[in-house]
Amino acid sequence: MSELWTSQEAAAATGGTAPVAFAATGLSIDTRTIRPGDIFVALKDQRDGHDFVAQALEKGAAAALVSRRPEGVGADAPLLIVGDVLAALEDLARAARARTGAKVVGITGSVGKTSTKEMLRHVLARQGRVHAAEKSYNNHWGVPLTLARMPADADVAVIEIGMNHPGEIAPLARLADLDVAVITTVAAAHLEAFDSLEGIAREKAAIFTGLRLGGTAVINADLETTSLLQKVAAEAGAAPLLFGHEGTRARLAEARLSDGGTDITAEIDGTAHLMQLAMPGRHFAMNAVAVLAVIQALGLDVAQAARDMADWTPPAGRGTSESLALPQGSVRLLDDAYNANPTSVGAAFEVLAATSPAAPDGRRIAVLGDMLELGPGEAALHAGLAGHPAISAIDGVVAVGPRMAALDAALPAGQRLARFDTAAAAAAALPDLLRAGDVVLVKGSLGSKVSQVVTALREAAKQGT
Known part of the structure; x- marks a missing residue:
């Protein structure tokens, strides 16, 4: 694997110190899945990652991102020592975003985030170098981890952004510094933390605050809250690109479900595209239209993306x-x-x-x-x-x-x-x-x-x- 971070680059990005030089090819927060060459990020959540630094190094970690030297870890260990581990991970994310010329797409929504992300990853991989998290890493540590793992030579990155409570999406979207932002849908989810569907919509719409000037807001036009989403997008200076059934630039003209899958006719800016999905589902059909809208916004080949949908399969546990x-x-x-x-x-x-x-x-x-x-x-x-x-x-x-x-x-x-x-x-x-x-x-x-x-x-x- 190619080099992702040197000790000098990582220290400069985080303001930390790296007494022992290292070169890393990835990042990990879990010693169970860590690979040789990864930087182990010692986050503190249900357990303190500092307790696993020695184990990570034994498994071949190139270094560990820590706020202190853990017990049992010698002075010759390759450590990147910072004031706060999560803040330093965010600093690495910003630096990774700044050094790449990649277009970055952010996806949120009450339903369909991960499936849409994986669908988009699948078709983008046929048109360039794409970067996306291998799992549903969409929270306060998952988004910066995904960004910090982004290779400098990526063409496009796809970032999933989720939430459970108000105020979570905006800082993650700004961290990602988006070129395109997608809201798949707004539905009754997480109502324990929100007093209404409108409250959920406002939180989802916060993704548009992370768009670069002139960025594209891809919005589901078939929602009760579509007008609210459009208003927030306009306030953010975004160019809207609506998808849905009628009166949209990206239209789902027809979706026919069968045992063998879903046959779709979509119209993107007036041009018809036929798609076949290997599994039945109107929700998958609408996600596929949203993906074509993103491809259009990125200036890539929509017809090829439509053809490439045929061999996409959903992630485990999602249909x-x-x-x-x-x-x-x-x-x-x-x-x-x-x-x-x-x-x-x-x-x-x-x-x-x-x-x-x-x-x-x-x-x-x-x-x-x-x-x-x-x-x-x-x-x-x-x-x-x-x-x-x-x-x-x-x-x-x-x-x-x-x-x-x-x-x-x-x-x-x-x-x-x-x-x-x-x-x-x-x-x-x-x-x-x-x-x-x-x-x-x-x-x-x-x-x-x-x-x-x-x-x-x-x-x-x-x-x-």
Whole structure:
């Protein structure tokens, strides 16, 4: 790998001291995944990273970014000593951004951030050198870490920016110094921290404050809060580029869902582009149109990007599809267990409804974990899922967690397949509840731990082979 930071460059960027010279090829905050040549960043979160510096160096770290010399680490150890580790990581991020000629795209939204980031990364990689985080690194340490890892010769960087509370997005967007900013959607998520959908929209719109002068604001035109987003973008001096269904520069003209995927017709500034996605989903179709809008804003080849969508697949836990050979026969698993809110669950219902069981007795089954951080109205939001149009195509619902009890109670008896208080209980029971040909959607907030059901099904398949 090529050199990313020398001790002199890193010290100059952070104002720190590096008594022992080093040259690094990357950065890491986790000794479990650290690679030789990385700078280990000793952040203090649930645990103090200084406690793991010696281990990182033993694993081949080029240096450690620290605020003090940890116990047991000798004077000959390659350290970059700073006043505050997180602030120094942000300094490295600023320096990395300043030294590159890359265009930087920031993506936020209540739903679809990571999938859109990965879709954009995929098509950009066919048109130049693209840099993006390998995971959903979108918070106060994930954004600076992603920027600090950016090679100087990158052509484009894609930065995901998330939030849980007011005031989080603006400083991260400014740190990234964006050329293009995207808001995928604004939906009922994190309502514990916001008093309304408008409050969520204002926080999402703060991404536009990080745009460079003349930068492009890519905005979903189909939202209740679109006018608010446009107003904030205009105040930031951004050039708007709207995507959506009607009256937009980037228009989703048609999306046809089938077992085999999604066929899309998009119009970008009046030019039609056909796209094929390997998985069903109207939400994926809209994300794909947003990606084409970004490609247009960057002045790249929109037609090539549309063609390159065909071999994109979503990240793990965000809508992947796989066949599992259980002892009773094959079932199809739709793994969407990474996160959930009412909008994304509705989108997952549409995908499940469009996926046909593979046997005459096969059923469409939705295993649903709690949607978290929805605030005082959480019970009504859970129960309200029973009214989604696509749920009529679902044969059985497995409700997992105390909040999903509200949905279970709102469903007709014929759709109530099972209810469990915990994901662990559901994981233990579910393999025996299924039959050959079933299609099983697993969806829930990360904290609901409904991914345990996914793990249990995969383990049952391993044992059955």
